[in-house]
Amino acid sequence: MHQALFLENSVNMINEANHWSKMQERGTYLGMQILLFVYRLCGRSVLSFFLYPVVVYLYFSGGASKQASKEYWQRVFATNKSSKKFSHSIGIAHFYSFAQSAFDKIDAWMGRITPEHIVYSQEHPIAELQEKQQGAVFIGSHLGNLEVCRALGHGRYETRINVLVFTHHAVEFNKVMQKINADSNVDLIQATHVGADLAILLKERIDNGEILVIAGDRTSVTSQGRVIYSPFLGKPAAFSQGAFILASILDCPVYFLFCLKEKAHYRVVFEHVADTLKFSRKNRQESLTAVVNQYAQRLEHYCLAYPFQWFNFFDFWQNDQDVIRDEQKPNSTNE
Numbered sequence: 001m002h003q004a005l006f007l008e009n010s011v012n013m014i015n016e017a018n019h020w021s022k023m024q025e026r027g028t029y030l031g032m033q034i035l036l037f038v039y040r041l042c043g044r045s046v047l048s049f050f051l052y053p054v055v056v057y058l059y060f061s062g063g064a065s066k067q068a069s070k071e072y073w074q075r076v077f078a079t080n081k082s083s084k085k086f087s088h089s090i091g092i093a094h095f096y097s098f099a100q101s102a103f104d105k106i107d108a109w110m111g112r113i114t115p116e117h118i119v120y121s122q123e124h125p126i127a128e129l130q131e132k133q134q135g136a137v138f139i140g141s142h143l144g145n146l147e148v149c150r151a152l153g154h155g156r157y158e159t160r161i162n163v164l165v166f167t168h169h170a171v172e173f174n175k176v177m178q179k180i181n182a183d184s185n186v187d188l189i190q191a192t193h194v195g196a197d198l199a200i201l202l203k204e205r206i207d208n209g210e211i212l213v214i215a216g217d218r219t220s221v222t223s224q225g226r227v228i229y230s231p232f233l234g235k236p237a238a239f240s241q242g243a244f245i246l247a248s249i250l251d252c253p254v255y256f257l258f259c260l261k262e263k264a265h266y267r268v269v270f271e272h273v274a275d276t277l278k279f280s281r282k283n284r285q286e287s288l289t290a291v292v293n294q295y296a297q298r299l300e301h302y303c304l305a306y307p308f309q310w311f312n313f314f315d316f317w318q319n320d321q322d323v324i325r326d327e328q329k330p331n332s333t334n335e
Helices: 002-013 020-022 029-060 062-078 088-109 125-131 146-153 169-178 196-207 242-250 284-305
Strands: 118-119 136-140 161-165 184-190 213-214 228-231 235-240 254-262 265-274
Touching: 029 088, 062 284, 088 146, 088 196, 118 235, 136 146, 136 242, 146 161, 146 254, 146 265, 161 284, 196 213, 196 242, 228 284, 235 284, 242 284, 254 284, 265 284
Parallel strands: 118 265, 136 213, 136 254, 161 184, 161 213
Antiparallel strands: 228 235, 254 265
């Protein structure tokens, strides 16, 4: 199964400062197809029943994923003493929540997550953007499930959504999902780095009133050290500059986006950041640091509110200079 494959392969990466993309690249296209086939054949309830013992086995097998979960929960508890303290039962539940998110992805692609399943914490900005024929950048995260954004452009407001993905594995998984529903309003754009050609393409789409979704909690696949260390759950963590620099280049409204599961529905939070991000030459680093710190603070806020939906199963607080990458491309916007 897609999520279980990631957990299983993470177990084999003990004591290595591997980049998050190296961990995720180890999933298989065949495994994803099997997951989809079994899901369609047996349904979510049956598959969830058989998934649980698999998750328990992977958890007790130990490894990098288990250690990452433990460290995360320890930081959550240290930040908020009223939260749950780490234990084996908490760790298993965390793994299981991650595995279940694969089913949420399938439901999203099958059209089972509709606008009726979504509750908005703030005013829905897409209506206003459409009235102005204005595109925007939504900076999301791996807290919750960004696949829910598929439902944002359906119903009353038909909006084209472009999602930047940074690994081949993510593209392969979404190819499988597209077989479920080829009539999709979501374009997946693979970009190991953002060069001039891609920036021009994205600018054209923004000017055409489309939405760009990009995760702000993953460091660059190719560029080492192009990060800002922001306080996050009690310790500085490396956040990529790339999403914020790209948003500045695209010269459009910028929002933080969080898609969080709450029992039978999903809570979607839009937080307006700026009508346009501007980084002057004189104060560029200070301005960039300020907006990244703002993002880290909001991510921490929702982590504490929805701790089981944190799906970064790697050492999130590791020094970016120590991380092993497969390749380096220094001239990259995805910094």
